[in-house]
Amino acid sequence: xxxxxxxxxxxxIFLAGGGSADESAKFxxxxxxxxxxxxxxxxxxxxxxxxxxxxxxxxxxxxxxxxLTDEFLSIDxxxxxxxxxxxxxxxxxxxxxxGGNTYRLANLMRASGFxxxxxxxxxxxxxxxxxxxxxxxLGKYISTVKEEDNDRASDDKGFNMLGGFSVRCHFKxxxxxxxxxxxxxxxxxxxxxxxxxxxxxxxxxxxITGDVFIFNNETVSPASSRF
Amino acid sequence: MPVERxxxxxxxxxPSDELVSFLDRNEYLLSNNELLAGSPRLSVANMxxxxxxxxxxxxxxxxxxxxxxxxLDPLYINKYFESRGFSILDxxxxxxxDSTTLFTSAGIQIFESVIxxxxxxxxxxxxxxxxxxxxxxMDGIREGNALSFINISTGALGITMTEHYRILQIxxxxxxxxxxxxxxxxFKVKQAERKWGxxxxxxxxxxxxxxxLEIGDAYYIPSVDQNTRDNFSVSDIGFGLERIAWILxxxxxxxxxxxxxxxxxxxxxxxxxxxxxxxxxxxxxEGLSPSNKSHxxxxxxxxKTIIRYVxxxxxxxERVLEPIISRWSKWTNNPARDTNDVINIIMxxxxxxxxxxxxxxxxxxxxxxxxxxNINLSTTELIMRLRNSHISSDIINNALKELRYGE
Numbered sequence: 001x002x003x004x005x006x007x008x009x010x011x012x013i014f015l016a017g018g019g020s021a022d023e024s025a026k027f028x029x030x031x032x033x034x035x036x037x038x039x040x041x042x043x044x045x046x047x048x049x050x051x052x053x054x055x056x057x058x059x060x061x062x063x064x065x066x067x068l069t070d071e072f073l074s075i076d077x078x079x080x081x082x083x084x085x086x087x088x089x090x091x092x093x094x095x096x097x098x099g100g101n102t103y104r105l106a107n108l109m110r111a112s113g114f115x116x117x118x119x120x121x122x123x124x125x126x127x128x129x130x131x132x133x134x135x136x137x138l139g140k141y142i143s144t145v146k147e148e149d150n151d152r153a154s155d156d157k158g159f160n161m162l163g164g165f166s167v168r169c170h171f172k173x174x175x176x177x178x179x180x181x182x183x184x185x186x187x188x189x190x191x192x193x194x195x196x197x198x199x200x201x202x203x204x205x206x207x208i209t210g211d212v213f214i215f216n217n218e219t220v221s222p223a224s225s226r227f
Numbered sequence: 228m229p230v231e232r233x234x235x236x237x238x239x240x241x242p243s244d245e246l247v248s249f250l251d252r253n254e255y256l257l258s259n260n261e262l263l264a265g266s267p268r269l270s271v272a273n274m275x276x277x278x279x280x281x282x283x284x285x286x287x288x289x290x291x292x293x294x295x296x297x298x299l300d301p302l303y304i305n306k307y308f309e310s311r312g313f314s315i316l317d318x319x320x321x322x323x324x325d326s327t328t329l330f331t332s333a334g335i336q337i338f339e340s341v342i343x344x345x346x347x348x349x350x351x352x353x354x355x356x357x358x359x360x361x362x363x364x365m366d367g368i369r370e371g372n373a374l375s376f377i378n379i380s381t382g383a384l385g386i387t388m389t390e391h392y393r394i395l396q397i398x399x400x401x402x403x404x405x406x407x408x409x410x411x412x413x414f415k416v417k418q419a420e421r422k423w424g425x426x427x428x429x430x431x432x433x434x435x436x437x438x439x440l441e442i443g444d445a446y447y448i449p450s451v452d453q454n455t456r457d458n459f460s461v462s463d464i465g466f467g468l469e470r471i472a473w474i475l476x477x478x479x480x481x482x483x484x485x486x487x488x489x490x491x492x493x494x495x496x497x498x499x500x501x502x503x504x505x506x507x508x509x510x511x512x513e514g515l516s517p518s519n520k521s522h523x524x525x526x527x528x529x530x531k532t533i534i535r536y537v538x539x540x541x542x543x544x545e546r547v548l549e550p551i552i553s554r555w556s557k558w559t560n561n562p563a564r565d566t567n568d569v570i571n572i573i574m575x576x577x578x579x580x581x582x583x584x585x586x587x588x589x590x591x592x593x594x595x596x597x598x599x600x601n602i603n604l605s606t607t608e609l610i611m612r613l614r615n616s617h618i619s620s621d622i623i624n625n626a627l628k629e630l631r632y633g634e
Contacts, residue, residue: 053363055332
């Protein structure tokens, strides 16, 4: 639950590069350590439902997080954002947004109004963890991964919760940014490798794990530990 | 094994000729479906589908109460499908190891080793009464939705789509034999592409709906990739036994789980508590113990959900356990514990989680730390230790009253 002592401060935002459970373990431990009641709402809808809908997604999040602590983690999953409102979401310490297709995620969140609920939740101190697509969607633009826009007609705007920065995950080398729409994406793009983990708090980005780069005016340069 | 070599890159003709023929022949209707609206080939009905607040007529106007009681016996259903040429298979454990899922989610998983390990199937036309667990619906528990239920299902390998619809016909004949009104059965169809493990299953999916309630689905996958042999087709048709029983008997959906032995007007437990209890029972029956990780995590999660609603008032929970255990025991081949053991483990876990709730509450109202107290003690022992602690008796008494302990 969002506690009274944080409700007047924006909550932290954890951005994960989207690597494996092992690659994100150190970063995930930091995330879990700040949760007072260890209550997490997991949102897997960036991915299409599987043969058993989202059952295996729930198996995955439980396995990924519970192995990192001996404390009980209360993990709920929401696959229908129309069922959740601000009052319900405030019962959780954190909202964990999983990876998949960024445009699918953004479209579903906007259609249900959950983007606004999420912003208000964070304003009131709620913690957000975004993995891969879950991180990208929080940025200014999601056209950093335009190749994921299957309809080629979607809104390229993200939720702009990262101080004007956009994000691209799974960054390997400069060929990953060839597809950038330069007009939209000329500056302030965070490029995260799979092992990267960033904590965004009080308008400052702190690199916790892995390698992070910044794209500005056609140049890629390593990010400093705080920026 | 008969094989079908189909190039899965070619789009499946949707809706298939076989589906259209099946619906026309039987004069069945489709629900409103944007994809098919205006189709000259199919009749479309304006019927609700999956609406949260839909009022089902059968709740107050049961269809066939006698048939609902017949469905309490797995042998009754087995007999029907055996007479139609299906091999009746033993149920799988709900708790799985070395599988694509932690828990059995559907009867079709009986073919998991055939599909993924390329084993030989013992039989290619099977029926199974399979208890399943689906935690993903925790936030949607209500009348008609549970965490665990019996997935009665048929599976077939290497058959044509025509044969798949013949099997669906067998199912519909079964439902009508039970007493369901054919005029109230309709379908919703879609092309589906669903990932199972590392395989993508593409095919035609039909939802079978009765009076706005989805009761089953039929999925035909023309070609499942294999590495060492030819691809083959899969027919997966399954229904929720309890939803069918609900239609037949009316009243509360959760009554089926107690074998109709605990009427809902006597037992006032919240639906979420009932759903979590059923799920706990099937897992504990199979030998699972609660923990903070892996399979046992689910048990603890369900217990904590129960405590969130009942708090310290466990009397109704204890009363309802035995009939539910008795009911589930008939449907599992894998009981590892007897009734008394199951009750003891469940109540011990519930009280453990109540202890946690009590300590957290006391910490909040008193401002004093309670982290030194052991939640694994009996609640009686824990309260005694609390009374000997730095927390005042008044605060403890008020907390116990507020949390309904001893009611």
